[in-house]
Amino acid sequence: MVLLAQKQEDWIRIVKSFGCRQVVAEDLVQEMYIKIYKRLGNDLNIMYDDKEINYYYVYRTLHTLFLDLRRKEQRVKKVYIEDVDIDRPVEDIDYGSAYQKVEEELGRAYWYNRKVFEIINGGESVADLSRNSGINYYSLYNTYRKMKEQLKKLL
Numbered sequence: 001m002v003l004l005a006q007k008q009e010d011w012i013r014i015v016k017s018f019g020c021r022q023v024v025a026e027d028l029v030q031e032m033y034i035k036i037y038k039r040l041g042n043d044l045n046i047m048y049d050d051k052e053i054n055y056y057y058v059y060r061t062l063h064t065l066f067l068d069l070r071r072k073e074q075r076v077k078k079v080y081i082e083d084v085d086i087d088r089p090v091e092d093i094d095y096g097s098a099y100q101k102v103e104e105e106l107g108r109a110y111w112y113n114r115k116v117f118e119i120i121n122g123g124e125s126v127a128d129l130s131r132n133s134g135i136n137y138y139s140l141y142n143t144y145r146k147m148k149e150q151l152k153k154l155l
Contacts, residue, residue, distance in 0.1 A: 003053055004036065004046070014059060018066045028065050035061060101154045109147065116140055117147040 008029060015025035036046060036058075046054045106114050119129055126144065130137040 004033070004058070007053065011058065011062060015062055015066060018063065020066065024069070028062060028069065031065050032058065032061050035065070098155055102151050105151055105154055109150075113143055113147050116143045120144045 011029045011032065012022070012025045015028045016022065020028065036044070040046075046057050106117070109117075116129075120126055120140070121144075126137060126141050129135070130140055133140075
Protein backbone atom coordinates (compact mmCIF):
# COMPACT_ATOMS: atom_id res chain seq x y z
CA MET A 1 0.00 0.00 0.00
CA VAL A 2 2.96 2.29 0.64
CA LEU A 3 4.21 1.90 -2.94
CA LEU A 4 0.73 2.78 -4.15
CA ALA A 5 0.65 5.99 -2.10
CA GLN A 6 4.12 7.01 -3.33
CA LYS A 7 2.67 7.33 -6.84
CA GLN A 8 -0.15 9.67 -5.80
CA GLU A 9 0.90 12.44 -8.21
CA ASP A 10 0.81 9.93 -11.06
CA TRP A 11 -2.69 8.81 -10.09
CA ILE A 12 -3.90 12.42 -9.88
CA ARG A 13 -2.39 13.16 -13.30
CA ILE A 14 -4.18 10.12 -14.75
CA VAL A 15 -7.55 11.23 -13.35
CA LYS A 16 -6.98 14.78 -14.59
CA SER A 17 -6.40 13.33 -18.06
CA PHE A 18 -10.02 12.11 -17.92
CA GLY A 19 -11.09 15.75 -17.72
CA CYS A 20 -11.43 16.30 -13.97
CA ARG A 21 -10.36 19.31 -11.96
CA GLN A 22 -7.58 18.96 -9.38
CA VAL A 23 -9.93 18.73 -6.40
CA VAL A 24 -12.11 16.06 -8.02
CA ALA A 25 -9.02 14.14 -9.12
CA GLU A 26 -7.69 14.11 -5.56
CA ASP A 27 -11.04 12.87 -4.26
CA LEU A 28 -11.18 10.07 -6.83
CA VAL A 29 -7.65 8.98 -5.94
CA GLN A 30 -8.66 8.79 -2.28
CA GLU A 31 -11.70 6.70 -3.26
CA MET A 32 -9.37 4.45 -5.24
CA TYR A 33 -7.19 3.93 -2.14
CA ILE A 34 -10.25 2.93 -0.13
CA LYS A 35 -11.54 0.58 -2.82
CA ILE A 36 -8.19 -1.17 -3.24
CA TYR A 37 -7.60 -1.35 0.53
CA LYS A 38 -10.96 -3.09 1.01
CA ARG A 39 -10.16 -5.59 -1.73
CA LEU A 40 -6.66 -6.35 -0.44
CA GLY A 41 -8.25 -8.39 2.35
CA ASN A 42 -9.93 -10.58 -0.28
CA ASP A 43 -6.63 -11.92 -1.70
CA LEU A 44 -6.22 -9.09 -4.22
CA ASN A 45 -2.65 -8.65 -5.32
CA ILE A 46 -1.85 -5.43 -7.17
CA MET A 47 1.90 -6.06 -7.32
CA TYR A 48 4.14 -7.71 -9.91
CA ASP A 49 6.81 -9.74 -8.07
CA ASP A 50 6.33 -7.58 -4.95
CA LYS A 51 8.33 -4.81 -6.64
CA GLU A 52 6.14 -3.08 -9.16
CA ILE A 53 2.51 -1.90 -9.03
CA ASN A 54 -0.01 -3.21 -11.52
CA TYR A 55 -0.65 0.14 -13.23
CA TYR A 56 -3.36 -1.28 -15.43
CA TYR A 57 -5.44 -2.39 -12.43
CA VAL A 58 -5.07 1.03 -10.80
CA TYR A 59 -5.92 2.76 -14.09
CA ARG A 60 -9.08 0.64 -14.53
CA THR A 61 -10.11 1.32 -10.93
CA LEU A 62 -9.66 5.08 -11.40
CA HIS A 63 -11.49 5.02 -14.73
CA THR A 64 -14.40 3.07 -13.24
CA LEU A 65 -14.68 5.55 -10.36
CA PHE A 66 -14.59 8.41 -12.87
CA LEU A 67 -17.40 6.86 -14.95
CA ASP A 68 -19.47 6.25 -11.81
CA LEU A 69 -19.04 9.92 -10.91
CA ARG A 70 -20.18 11.02 -14.39
CA ARG A 71 -23.28 8.79 -14.19
CA LYS A 72 -24.19 10.28 -10.81
CA GLU A 73 -23.73 13.81 -12.14
CA GLN A 74 -26.11 13.10 -15.02
CA ARG A 75 -28.86 12.05 -12.60
CA VAL A 76 -28.51 15.16 -10.44
CA LYS A 77 -29.99 18.37 -11.77
CA LYS A 78 -27.76 21.31 -10.98
CA VAL A 79 -29.37 24.57 -9.93
CA TYR A 80 -27.13 27.59 -10.02
CA ILE A 81 -27.57 30.26 -7.37
CA GLU A 82 -27.96 32.94 -10.04
CA ASP A 83 -31.10 31.17 -11.30
CA VAL A 84 -32.81 31.07 -7.90
CA ASP A 85 -35.31 33.84 -7.18
CA ILE A 86 -34.68 34.52 -3.49
CA ASP A 87 -37.23 37.34 -3.21
CA ARG A 88 -40.12 35.09 -4.22
CA PRO A 89 -42.28 34.16 -1.20
CA VAL A 90 -42.47 30.51 -0.27
CA GLU A 91 -45.93 28.99 -0.59
CA ASP A 92 -47.59 28.11 2.66
CA ILE A 93 -48.68 24.50 2.54
CA ASP A 94 -51.25 23.20 4.94
CA TYR A 95 -49.59 19.91 5.76
CA GLY A 96 -52.41 18.85 8.05
CA SER A 97 -55.04 18.91 5.31
CA ALA A 98 -52.64 17.33 2.80
CA TYR A 99 -51.97 14.48 5.23
CA GLN A 100 -55.71 14.13 5.80
CA LYS A 101 -56.34 13.81 2.04
CA VAL A 102 -53.66 11.15 1.71
CA GLU A 103 -55.04 9.18 4.66
CA GLU A 104 -58.59 9.34 3.23
CA GLU A 105 -57.40 8.15 -0.17
CA LEU A 106 -55.43 5.29 1.42
CA GLY A 107 -58.56 4.35 3.37
CA ARG A 108 -60.55 4.09 0.12
CA ALA A 109 -57.85 2.10 -1.69
CA TYR A 110 -58.07 -1.65 -2.17
CA TRP A 111 -56.50 -3.40 0.83
CA TYR A 112 -53.72 -5.06 -1.23
CA ASN A 113 -52.68 -1.77 -2.84
CA ARG A 114 -52.73 0.02 0.51
CA LYS A 115 -50.69 -2.68 2.25
CA VAL A 116 -48.04 -2.82 -0.51
CA PHE A 117 -47.76 0.97 -0.46
CA GLU A 118 -47.46 1.13 3.33
CA ILE A 119 -44.79 -1.60 3.50
CA ILE A 120 -42.62 -0.17 0.72
CA ASN A 121 -43.13 3.41 1.85
CA GLY A 122 -42.16 2.26 5.35
CA GLY A 123 -38.67 1.43 4.16
CA GLU A 124 -38.67 -2.14 2.93
CA SER A 125 -37.32 -2.52 -0.58
CA VAL A 126 -39.45 -3.95 -3.35
CA ALA A 127 -36.89 -6.73 -3.87
CA ASP A 128 -36.97 -7.76 -0.20
CA LEU A 129 -40.76 -7.71 -0.12
CA SER A 130 -40.86 -9.83 -3.27
CA ARG A 131 -38.42 -12.37 -1.81
CA ASN A 132 -40.24 -12.58 1.52
CA SER A 133 -43.78 -12.74 0.14
CA GLY A 134 -43.23 -14.72 -3.07
CA ILE A 135 -45.10 -12.06 -5.06
CA ASN A 136 -43.62 -11.02 -8.40
CA TYR A 137 -41.26 -8.03 -8.16
CA TYR A 138 -42.89 -6.16 -11.05
CA SER A 139 -46.36 -6.67 -9.63
CA LEU A 140 -45.30 -5.09 -6.35
CA TYR A 141 -43.37 -2.30 -8.10
CA ASN A 142 -46.28 -1.39 -10.39
CA THR A 143 -48.75 -1.43 -7.49
CA TYR A 144 -46.53 0.88 -5.46
CA ARG A 145 -45.89 3.21 -8.42
CA LYS A 146 -49.61 3.50 -9.26
CA MET A 147 -50.55 4.22 -5.65
CA LYS A 148 -47.83 6.85 -5.42
CA GLU A 149 -49.03 8.54 -8.62
CA GLN A 150 -52.60 8.45 -7.37
CA LEU A 151 -51.61 10.13 -4.11
CA LYS A 152 -49.49 12.73 -5.88
CA LYS A 153 -52.51 13.80 -7.93
CA LEU A 154 -54.28 14.73 -4.70
CA LEU A 155 -51.57 17.20 -3.75
